[in-house]
Amino acid sequence: MARDFLEIIEVSPRDGIQNEKTILSTDQKLELISRAARAGIGRAEVTSFVNPKKVPQMADADAVAAGLPAGLRSIGLTLNARGFDRALAAGLDEANFVVVASETFNRRNQGVGTFDSVAGFGAVRSGAPEQISVGVTIGASFGCPFEGEMPLARLMQVVEAVMAHDPFELALADTIGVATPSDIHERVTAVREAFPHVPLRLHLHNTRNTGIANAWAGIEAGIRRFDASLGGTGGCPFAPRATGNIATEDLVYMLDRSGIETGIDLDAAIAAAEWLEAQLGHTVPGQVMKAGGFPAPQAA
Numbered sequence: 001m002a003r004d005f006l007e008i009i010e011v012s013p014r015d016g017i018q019n020e021k022t023i024l025s026t027d028q029k030l031e032l033i034s035r036a037a038r039a040g041i042g043r044a045e046v047t048s049f050v051n052p053k054k055v056p057q058m059a060d061a062d063a064v065a066a067g068l069p070a071g072l073r074s075i076g077l078t079l080n081a082r083g084f085d086r087a088l089a090a091g092l093d094e095a096n097f098v099v100v101a102s103e104t105f106n107r108r109n110q111g112v113g114t115f116d117s118v119a120g121f122g123a124v125r126s127g128a129p130e131q132i133s134v135g136v137t138i139g140a141s142f143g144c145p146f147e148g149e150m151p152l153a154r155l156m157q158v159v160e161a162v163m164a165h166d167p168f169e170l171a172l173a174d175t176i177g178v179a180t181p182s183d184i185h186e187r188v189t190a191v192r193e194a195f196p197h198v199p200l201r202l203h204l205h206n207t208r209n210t211g212i213a214n215a216w217a218g219i220e221a222g223i224r225r226f227d228a229s230l231g232g233t234g235g236c237p238f239a240p241r242a243t244g245n246i247a248t249e250d251l252v253y254m255l256d257r258s259g260i261e262t263g264i265d266l267d268a269a270i271a272a273a274e275w276l277e278a279q280l281g282h283t284v285p286g287q288v289m290k291a292g293g294f295p296a297p298q299a300a
């Protein structure tokens, strides 16, 4: 019997560094992406096509897209048609639209209301050429920094509006790291019951130390696609006090020891996280990179 497989989508080149004060060079970003790919990452969110005045760290999106390693499935984050056109022109495999479940956050993040963003996605989706897959992440699916609780009914309204335009994949994001395992179970189950055929992905932040527990709750609820970031780096420029994503190598450790295959080499992922930490010049939140895997590799 084949082992259970779970796909980790590496988001350090986008979410992981977008809020960092140290602006990484294009070469450093490409080195990060190559190290992730060599560790076994097959799919990564490599950049975002957004206003460089608002997110200076992503100003070199086109140059990053032009230097990607062969064989990596690349995703560019977009907020609107303009960003989508850039992702398409850059030759990326996927464009990932972000729509925020809460009205206030969506307006702060992208200057229009939630359902205007959904309509923007719909217009792009209907005209998108076959060579690019168009997916959607719903931000603040579990809570909003401005409005507080995210009612399940509101989330499902947004999910239904998005699904009317047939994304190839749907991601639920805990943008500010407020979800608990019971929230994950509730919302994943609700979306899967309403839309059993869309591949569902989770984007989790470890802001309140529930990230890895939430990942496990997602696995138990049937999710096999997770965003994660080397070293547990990450944060949103538009979400106050948002902190890191779940760490790729921490997730790999848990899955390895649980018999779930990822195709990612733990030691190579740890080494890549250590390299990223050195580039950023400060300690990053990942824990397995500090403790090492288990059992420890035998000396040669």
Ligand code: ZN
Residues within 6 Å of the ligand: 015, 173, 175, 203, 205, 234, 235, 236, 245
């Ligand atoms: Zn995020």
